[in-house]
Amino acid sequence: MSKMPIYLPQLLFLAIFLFYSVGKECGATPLKNLESRESSKTCGYQACSKPSQNKLNIHLIPHTHDDVGWLKTVDQYYWGGRPLIAKAGVQYILDSVIHELLEDPNRRFIYVETAYLWKWWSYQSDRVKTDVRRLIDEGRLEIISGAWSMNDEAVTHYQSIIDQFTWGFRRLNDTFGSCARPHVGWQIDPFGHSREQASLFAQMGFDGLFFGRLDYQDKRNRMDKKTAEMIWKGSDSLGNKADLFTSVLFNTYSPPPGFCFDILCADEPIIDDPQSPDYNVDRRISSLVEYATTQSKYYRTNNVILTMGGDFTYQVAETWYKNLDKLLRYANERHGSTVNVFYSTPSCYLKAVNEQALSWPTKSDDFFPYASDPHTYWSGYYSSRPTIKFYERMGNNYLQVSKQLSALTNISTSETYLNPYREAMGVLQHHDAITGTEKQQVAQDYARILSEAMKGGEQILSDALGSLISTRNQRRSRDGADVHFYTCYQLNISSCPHTEENNNFVLTLYNPQSRVVSTFVRIPVTGNSYVVRDFTGASIVTQIIPIPPEVLAIPGRESSAINELVFRARNVPAFGYQAYYVTKSNKNIERVRNESFTEATIQNEFFNVSITDDGSTCALRTIRSGVTNMRIAQSFHYYESSQGNNEEFENRSSGAYIFRPKNATPKNLTNVGSHQIYTGPLVQEIHMKINEWISQIVRLYTGENYIEYDWLVGPIPVDDKIGKEIITRYSSNLATGNVFYTDSNGREMLRRExxxxxxxxxxxxxxxxxxxxxxxxxxxIKDRINKLRISVLNDRAQGGTSLNEGQVELMLHRRILNDDAFGVGEALNEIAYGKGLVVRGRHQIVTGTNLDRSSSILMEKQMAWNLLNPPCILVSPAGRRTFEEWRNHHRMQGSGLTKQLPPNVRILTLEPWKDGGLLFRLEHMFEIGEDTRYSHPVEINIKDLFLPFTVTNARETTLGGNQWLNESERLRWVSESNEVHRERENVRVVDTGLIDDANEVINVLLHPMEIRTFLIEISI
Structure with missing residues (x-):
């Protein structure tokens, strides 16, 4: 946490609080032989102490919160390095806790971060491993949540969230068995909570969720009304499958004031020697019972949780357990008629609450934005460190490609490189990683971790594609046997050595999507003209576009490319590849047409975009119904950051976490620059220089029904000592009534007002x-009268809103000179190559009407997925080999699928798993009622879906792949709500048990928004 000081003095804490009112393993063996390891284990709910019906049950929860990087790097936190930054060493925590748990069978402890647990486990002796397994089997050490890291919920994508939970579950399952399978979510530190996260937890088979942070007004309201525990309805489409019991912790995740017994704390211990002048048992026990009794008034049952731990606590666990033992003993001795104090876990608390059989209020929205006081909204981190947010998206894209190619080719190198890649991406999901709320040196280490993992992924890609393209001729000849596939990681700054240094090269596009994709390819080159041949040998249309001077001048860019080669790659196969042979020629570059502001216009079949007199852009689309014209104006602005001393609410500064503009009205950025227009057969572009530190390219591709804004921001000037937060606005003539819609982790849409x-x-x-x-x-945004809609798609997570009628606002970049005093201790003032950080990114603007609703919504979904998982571009130098020689020795096209999937379904996951099997997920892309054509169930035969193999056996698991679905039994909860779930259509559902190859078909039925996960066995 300590995004604020955890251990506040008692009086300060009370003042603030009163003021704001606050089974069986899955996939460990081949599917047909899967059985429970042992029947004598007493973990899970069996290990829970029996609560009292007539007393206040005080559940003491010993825990530690171990950030997977924040003020120190992951390794520094694990080993305890750089102690002057923070005295924290995870290895000592686990060593110490295990020792103390073995001392007394009544003690309990919970652990969350699988990344640290796995690292620690790899250094342990067999004796320690045996002890740990016993503690887990007996329920004394409980693993909760179980993901690789405690992920953020605002800026993470659901595909990456699922991946990092799946991998954490896999490590736990392989190492400890069923007793390490988590039952609850423990999201105590993320800065706001998403509805999609709740839905995913429910689909993973979790019984509940605990978290610590919610808006101070929301908390006061819930405490007053005793609604701090609720049934969170995670999806309108999935019904009760996505319902999750959720509990808001009373004191975030800290101990009661005065009861932190860690070596990092200054609270007094329990002194129980009556001869000592400092004897304090009576006073301390009375204080604890009074606190718990007060807390119980805000909850509905006779159970309360006291979270006994905090950030990197329990490095010396003896100091905790010695004092907690005394609390239990003396509280029960002195107040045993009214309270029952015992060691517990969140799962045991959940079970005790469930056994009360009460009905609970419901919630169907989310917990964003989070505010901790009237002037402190934690909405700045939605946009902080935009480059690491984009880098994580790149990492996810290449990870999906690496997993798919490993599954399709069964190459021997995959496990060597794939596991570190999975783990690196799990680290990046941490709530102080992708959020941008870490120290600068930690951000650089996150980039290092991901960069090293991606190099391993590149080896997988090269080996797998080498296997796929090889032919008999190639195996007989040495020619072409040494083909390597290189990735271009710096296309974002128009740089790729492999396309710049070779006159002849082959571009291979691998498409990780389960649909055929046509896309425009842009690669940096040094020449003025190139010939591109597709796999048939036909020359295809190309266009050369100069790289803008502002891109050429990006600090750190070391590239000889001055142009970009553009061509359209048509019909790249699903889960497949398509190659293009590129040859440098000697033609002259296309003529550049320069225009003045009043004449600057580009257009295609759908849009007309021009530059206005003030230098902003104006887009016009004629709606075919003849009802109206849609107008979209785009402009740049910036908010001045508040700069205060953080000693009072009104003096809060903007920072890595907090967005607090000095004024509600942003400053306008007058265009003082120039522009150029480039036209051609494939794309028309306006290159705009707004000022010395903002420029953009506006694009219209031939035949494409969207506008692309390619923006470049930085270095943001701060010579005036004022921090700045840069936004772009898209203003339209739509009547929106202050209502807009945002995605939840890239999946379902939520209404905002x-x-x-x-x-x-x-x-x-x-x-x-x-x-x-x-x-x-x-x-x-949607027009209430004419039923028009405008969507803005982004290439990374950003903060956004609609503050005015018909307007969308997105924050692009932040450079701030003050810290916001939530622990990071640094201003968000990113420097690269000696200058302020420069950021480049893309927005795509999509419009639609009720008349074309089905096609426009489907297009939006496909475009958003294409921004997340675009075809991967790989370069192979061709040397002196001609096109004919290359084609003779290499396949230039191939697909991993045998048939086309329905447009409302996609493959979410395909990756190697265990014993030659694969982990496979299908998902339905549409919500209930979202579309008349696509919001319906669909059935797919997966037996013959893949070209390289046949699916012989399939068995369905929960979403995390760690429990058979038909053996998952969640706790049942009763809702106070009168709402009625829409029943599913009466169609046949595939059996969730084992399916073998005696069947001709293996049909999977998908309902709207459903994700179904299978472990499959294959034959080649």
Missing amino acids: KNFRPTWALQLAEPVAGNYYPITAKIT
């Missing part, structure tokens, strides 16, 4: 920051 929260009467002191929401993939 300016200055409004669905569950309490909002009092808003920060009218801008309090209306900002995380935009992971898409933000949409």
Whole structure:
């Protein structure tokens, strides 16, 4: 956490609080022989102490919260390095806790971060490993959540969230068996909570979720109304399958004031020697019981949780357990008629609450944005460190490609490189990694971790594609046997040595999507003309576009490329590849047409885009119904960052976490630059220089129904000593009524309304920051009268809103000179190559009407997925080999699928798993009622879906792949709500048990928004 000081003095804490009112393993063996390891284990709910019906049950939860990087790097936190930054060493925590648990069978402990647990485990002796397994089997050491890291919930994509939980579960399952399978989510430190996260937890088979942070007004309201525990309805489409019991912890995740017994704390111990002048048992026990009794008044049952731990606590676990033992003993001795104090876990608390058989309030929205006081909205981190947010997206793209190619080719190198890649991406999901809320040196280490993992992924790609393209001729000849496939990691800055240094090269596009994709390819080159041949030998249309001077001048860019070669790659096969042979020629570059502002216009079949007199852009689309014209104006602005001393709420500064503009109205950026227009058969572009530190390219591709804005921001000037937070605005003539829609972790859309929260009467002191929401993939506005819609798709997570009628606002970059005093201790002032950080990114604007709703929504979904998982471009130098020689020795096209999937379904996951089997996920892309054509169940035969192999056996698991679905039994909860779930259509559902190859078909039925996960066996 300590995004604020955890251990506040008692009086300060109370003042603040009162003021704001606060089974069986899956996939460990071949499918047909899977059985439970042992029947004598007493873990899980069997290990819980029996609560009292007539007393206040005080559940003491010993725990530690171990950030997977924050103020120190992952390794520094594990080993205890750089102690002057923070005295924290995870290895000592686990060593110490295990020793103390073995001392007394009544003691309990929970652990969360699988990344650290796995690292620690790899250094342990057989004796220690035996002890740990016994502690887990007896329920004394409980693993909860179980992901690789405790992920952020605002700026993470659901594909990456699922991946990092799946890999954490896999390590736990392989190492410890069923007793290490988590039952609950423990998201105590993320800065706001998403509905999609709750839905995913429910689909993973979790019984509940605990978290610590919610808006201070929301907390006060829930405490007053005893609604801090609820049934969170995670999906309108999935019904009760996505419902999750959720509990808001009373004191974030800290101990009661005065009861931190860690060596990092200053609270007094329990002194029980009556002869000592410092004897304090009576006073201390009374204080604890009073605190717990007060807490119980805000909850509905006679059970309360006291979280006994905090950030990197228990390095000397003896100091905790010695004092906690005394608390239990003396509290039960002195107050045993009214309280029952015992060691517990969140699972045991959940079971005790469930056994009360009460009905619970419901919630169907999310917990964004999170505010900790009237002037502190944690909506800045939605946009902090935009380059690491984009890098993580790149990492996910290449990880999916690496997993798919490993599964399709069964290459021997995959496990060597794939596991570190999975783990690196798990680290990046941490709530102080992708969020941008870490120290600068830690951000650089995250980039190092991902970079090294991606190099391993590149080896997988090269080996796998080498296997796929090889022919008999190649195996007989040495020619072409040494083909390597190189990735171009710096296309974002128009740089790729392999396309710049070779006159002849082959571009191979691998398409990780389960649909055929046509895409425009842009690669940096040094020449003015190139010939591109497709796999048939036909020359295809190309276009050369100069790279803007602002891109050429990006600090750190070391590239000889001055142009980009553009061509359209048509019909790249699903889960497949398509190659293009590129030859440098000697033609002259296309003529450049320069225009003045008043004449600057580009257009295609759908849009007309021009530059206005003030230098902003204006796009016009004629709606074919003849009803109206849609107008979209785009412009840049910036907010001045508040700079305070952080000693009072009103003096809060903007920082890595907090967005707090000095004024509600942003500053305008007048265009003082120039522009150029480039036209050709494939794309028309306006290259705009706004000022010395902002430029952009506006693109219209031939035949494409969207506008692309390629923006470049930085170095943001701070010579005036003022921090700046840069936004772009898309203003339209739509009548939106202050309503807009944002995605939840890239999946379902949620309705937002300016200055409004669905569950309490909002009092808003920060009218801008309090209306900002995380935009992971898409933000949409709709016209109430003409039924028009505009969606903005982004290539990385950003903060966004709609503050005015018909307007969308997205934050691009932040450079701030003050810290916001939530622990990171540094201003968000990123420097690269001696200058302020320069960021480049893309937005795609999609429009639609009710008349074309089905096609436009489908297009939006496909485009958003294409921004997340675009075809991967790989370069192979061709040397002196002609096209004919290359084609004679290499296959230039291939697919991994035998048939086309329905447009509303996609393959979410395909990766190697165990014993030659694969982990496979299918998902339905549409919500219930979202579309008349696509929001319906669909059935697919997966037996013959893949070209390289046949699916012989399939058995369905929960979403995390660690438990058979038909053996997952979640706790049942009763809702107070009168709402009725829409029943599923009466169609046949595939058996969730074992399916063998005696069947001609293996049909999978998917309902709207459903993700189904299978472990499959294959024959080649």
